[in-house]
Amino acid sequence: MISPRQRALVEFVLDNLVWFILAIVLVIFSATIPNFFQTGIFVNIIEQSTFVGVMAIGLAIVVIAGHMDLSVESVAGLTAMITGILFCARGIGMGITLTPEWLVLPVSLIIALLAGSVIGGINGWLVVRLRMNAFIVTLASYIYVRGMVDAISGGRSAQDLAPALRFIGIQTLAGIPLIAWIAVLCFAIFTFIMARTPFGRHVTMIGGNPVAAFRAGIKVDRLVLIAFILAGAIAGLAGWLLAIRTSGATANLGIGMLFRAFAAVVIGGVSLKGGIGQLPGVYAGVLLLSSIQTAMNVMALPVHYTQMILGGMVLAAVLLDTVKLQIRQKLA
């Protein structure tokens, strides 16, 4: 038998396991990799977590709701390209300017969010109304949305983003880039929404047991639809940030991020069966992946190692999840 205090401690460790792993990994990297332990590297880790991190928020919400969204990467690519085409001055950019100049910021953001919401809404509608499988629906979106990127860009790129937008990609606040703050803010807002509002609690309940949630009077279809729209909008935000970071857009921008977002979601402790998961854990998962990527870059190791480590970590995360479940059952 363990005391209540010990039990609370074990629960705390289990709930925040990925943060402990992140801390251990950072300590090991700092101690063993030359040039790793410096402020600039930690800032880079936070900054580079931005895009996959933001994308992972929407993905995690849909997964917690018991579904799947494979389209987030392509949606981000689409909104990056739309932002690029409208507000870049070179390449295929139309170089649209607004007066006052700062207006470009909210206008481009709204366009990106709307474009993402539309794709998310189509996904959600097909899943909720037509009862189509979310995996298939979003797989189709993953393909056709990337096709849209290719079609609207003609394979060409847009560069030289409006200075008012580039400002966000260049400026820092307390030594951390503004785009990274946006990601942190998103995690804070959605952590609050998922943990403290009826919407978040209901989405989690739906993911755990949709029938029970329905019988409890929760509007399951409506909330699932909202979850998909949110995932699309948040992916739209990720694309907007990507365009800002790279000062434009290419047709293949964002490719490969879906799997990193998925890895972060799983490593962060979100159950692919739905109903379980917290967004801070997802952020820790993203930071962990970004730390490994940065370590590889600093060591100039072949990128294949990153892929192997990434795959290994996803497996380890699933194993850990099983172990956590068993420990919790023993504690109960």
Next chain:
Amino acid sequence: MKRLLSALLGALAIAAIAFTSPAFAESKGKIYYMVPTLLDEFQTESVKAIEKFLADVGYEAVTLNADNKTDIQQSQMNDVINLKPKAIILAAVDFNALVPSMEKARAAGIPVMIFDRQITSSPSDFTSVAGTVEIGYVAAGEIQRLLKEKKGDVKGKILQVLGDPADPYTLDIQKGFEEKMKEFSGVEIISLPAMQWEASNAGTIVADQLVANPDIDLIFVHAAHLAVAAVASLEAKGKKPGDVMLVSSNGAPVGLDLIRKGWENVEVEQPLYAQAAAIAMFADKVVNKQEMKPGTYSVLGLDSTLTIESWGPNLKIPGAAITKDNIDEPRFWGNMKAPTDPVKPVE
């Protein structure tokens, strides 16, 4: 019924016009262009150039996009072989994996022309390349010059950002570049690949390396669209144009823009228009299986050398180094001014 009849008559009239038009009457047949991807500007522009130049010499070009997937390109090759075109132009996704498909086409009597991505392990009917290894050589020469101008000697730290590590194109450039740089012991090269040629991956590499190795003198990226992300990272780190030298390859419009803005020093261009024009110039010889004479040929004004190699006739067109001094020359495809004069078949 009346509506149906008029629709049928309309369709017949359109067909009659199409089949009796001079363009159709003069067509020498279809040539399929197997483009590896349409997600980069070089490939997109190559489609336009090949279609235009082949039309100049009387062929109709049909383009199939493999979306950077080897298996898709293999399937496309199999499909096209059944269609029995006059020839196939192959820009292979994978240099080795497409060899069996190429051999199958040639065994079926369909000539195969290699465009841009050289295949030397099996015979083909004609090759038009700038030479990816040679692009590495040109880049090395320019980088040696830049380092000498800045530091008085060929020494310093270079960050080399490759494309996808599974793409032989980038590996060949790396091979050529490092081969020419190895004699300079004072040069340290840090090489990292941008997975899937994705720009933000290149940006991440540059951001990390600028912190880990703040004394980097020069960044060499293997594609111009990666240079844009590299510049974004430099800018985010407070660098100004010229603080860190930048060299890129392929000659895309974005690279030329960066030179004009002072961020980039040299763009090593692949002579896209000349490579495409050469395909059209030699198309008759290839289709009619006529002998090709080795020697120097002028392709859009570039002296190009045709040699007969173990894999077949090989036309090598010189790649050029674009700097702020020659950037406005229309021969560079990055200026997007495709030649309007029609090309003529070689005698």
